[in-house]
Amino acid sequence: MWKRLGQWSVALCLALTAAGAFAQENGAVVALSAQAGAMPIAPVVPIGQTTLQQGLAQLKATYGLKHVWLRDESDGAAPLEAATSGDTVGEMLPMASLSKSVTAIGIALLVQQGKLSLDAKLGDLLDTYSKQHGKPLDPSMRELTVRRLLGHRAGLPTNGFNDPVNGLYSGLAIRRVGGNADFFNYLDAGDANHSTGKQDFVYSNVSYLLLGMVIEAVSGEDYATFCQTRIFRPLGITDAKIPDNWHLLAPFAGWHMSPAAVLKLWRVFDMRHPTLLGASALRTTLLDTRPGPIASGRDIYYTLGVFLQPGASERSYRISHDGIADFFSTQSAYYTVVEKTVPGDSWVVVVSPIPSRSQFGPMARDIRKMIHQARLLP
Numbered sequence: 001m002w003k004r005l006g007q008w009s010v011a012l013c014l015a016l017t018a019a020g021a022f023a024q025e026n027g028a029v030v031a032l033s034a035q036a037g038a039m040p041i042a043p044v045v046p047i048g049q050t051t052l053q054q055g056l057a058q059l060k061a062t063y064g065l066k067h068v069w070l071r072d073e074s075d076g077a078a079p080l081e082a083a084t085s086g087d088t089v090g091e092m093l094p095m096a097s098l099s100k101s102v103t104a105i106g107i108a109l110l111v112q113q114g115k116l117s118l119d120a121k122l123g124d125l126l127d128t129y130s131k132q133h134g135k136p137l138d139p140s141m142r143e144l145t146v147r148r149l150l151g152h153r154a155g156l157p158t159n160g161f162n163d164p165v166n167g168l169y170s171g172l173a174i175r176r177v178g179g180n181a182d183f184f185n186y187l188d189a190g191d192a193n194h195s196t197g198k199q200d201f202v203y204s205n206v207s208y209l210l211l212g213m214v215i216e217a218v219s220g221e222d223y224a225t226f227c228q229t230r231i232f233r234p235l236g237i238t239d240a241k242i243p244d245n246w247h248l249l250a251p252f253a254g255w256h257m258s259p260a261a262v263l264k265l266w267r268v269f270d271m272r273h274p275t276l277l278g279a280s281a282l283r284t285t286l287l288d289t290r291p292g293p294i295a296s297g298r299d300i301y302y303t304l305g306v307f308l309q310p311g312a313s314e315r316s317y318r319i320s321h322d323g324i325a326d327f328f329s330t331q332s333a334y335y336t337v338v339e340k341t342v343p344g345d346s347w348v349v350v351v352s353p354i355p356s357r358s359q360f361g362p363m364a365r366d367i368r369k370m371i372h373q374a375r376l377l378p
Contacts, residue, residue: 048374052082055370060084063363065351067332069093071259072347072371080374081259092239092256093350094246094334096323099255100208102240104150104285104305105231105268105276106215111146112281116218118147122210129217135184140195146214148199149207151291151302155196156204174327179245183213183223186248201294201302205252208305212251223250234276235268237261249327259348266340269306271315287314317342324354337364347371 056068069091071081083089110116116125123142130137141154148154178185187193192206212223219226224242232240239258246254257265268276269286277285286304294300294307301308306319318341326333335354340346349367 048080049082051374051376052080052370055367055374056082056084059351059363059366059370062366063351063355063359065353065355067350067352069259069350070347070367070370071263072345072374073263074345074375075343077375079260079263080371090239090258090260092241092258092261093336094253094325095255095257095262096253096325096334096336097205098262098321098323098336098338099249099251099253101265101269101305101321102227102231102255103208103211103215103251105265106227107146107150107211108277108281108285108304109230110215110218111285112277116146116214118150118284119145121145122149122214125214125217126210129213130184133182133184135182135187135193138193138195140197141193141210143197144195144210146211147291149211149214150285150304152201152203152207153199153291154204154207154210155198156202156206156210157192158202158204174245174248178248180247183209183248183251199291201292203302205249208252215251231265231276232261235264237264240265245328253323253325253327259350262338262348263340263346266319266338266346269304269319269340270342271317272342283314286319287317311342315342322360326354335360337367339364345371345375 052070052072056070059065060068065084067087068084069087069089070083071079071089073079081089083091107116111118121142122137122144125146126137144154186209187206215221215226216223219230221229224247228240232238237257239261241256242250242254243256246256248254267273269282271279271282271287274282282304286306286308287310288303289301289308289310291301294302299309301310306321309318309320311317318339320337320339322335322337324333324335332352333354334350334352336348336350337360338346338348347367351363355363
């Protein structure tokens with residue numbers, strides 16, 4: 001029933017049951033005897049884990065990768081996780097644009113607490129804040145609402161990757177002002193302190209930079225502190241940080257997390273099991289498709305820091321995002337993808353170096369097949 005999602009595509013893992021010879025009992029593979037009850041099989045290495053590890057080696061060879069980290073979580077099954085030889089499962093890695101989901105959750109929390117309205121305007125929210133930072137807000141940005149910023153519909157400059165001629169390059173902004181500079185410095189360094197006023201979908205890091213400022217202005221807390229105390233700590237996530245020199249990118253690309261932490265964070269987006277955000281908050285943010293699809297004829301929406309493909313009900317949908325971390329010439333570059341199907345699988349992959357853009361889709365399909373095979377019964 002699902003349509004192709006392009007480079008953000010996520011597949012439903014098929015639950016297959018072998019007839020007669022094997023079955024599952026309490027999540028473990030068991031052998032069936034005609035004369036006795038179920039007898040558990042306890043392989044030294046879990047069958048799915050072996051399949052996943054083999055798949056990573058193939059992925060590395062096919063796409064010319066040096067490093068791959070992959071974690072999959074499926075409803076009612078134990079998680080599977082693997083990394084290429086020489087790498088460590090559970091490493092904290094740059095999440096790049098997946099950081100937007102952290103910022104979006106922070107905004108939704110403030111809305112849920114009644115401290116912020118989705119229709120509040122930047123001119124009201126950031127007036128005092130901008131004066132305190134000595135950077136008055138451009139008049140063209142004063143009428144922008146939180147809702148438009150969340151959905152990339154604020155008429156703000158896009159990224160260099162999307163528009164090489166007119167787009168903004170975060171690496172260049174860092175070189176101009178330094179990675180630990182104030183958020184407002186990014187606007188100056190990239191000449192991004194203006195809006196065209198248009199409301200069509202244009203993906204822009206600036207939208208989420210401004211939302212990071214909104215979090216600070218409304219909560220009265222530093223952005224990183226707010227996220228650690230209001231989001232990660234309640235979720236039991238300890239492996240998330242903004243490294244030195246990444247502060248300038250924090251609200252849209254600065255977070256480093258382990259693959260397990262990313263998937264734990266994204267459990268917040270599950271309408272079936274609300275955690276930090278209640279069902280009402282998720283309904284009015286994550287599942288709100290009223291602004292329209294990202295492009296005509298496509299049933300894909302950008303909502304709460306994620307791309308959303310609705311299903312048959314509010315308890316059936318797919319969300320995804322990818323990101324590129326290539327801001328520092330002295331550091332390795334990474335490509336990250338996370339996809340979550342409700343109900344179904346959630347997986348995240350981080351690879352280095354970054355594949356060519358034409359390989360994003362094929363690589364996602366190969367990962368999907370790999371996970372499918374790893375979840376099969378023997």
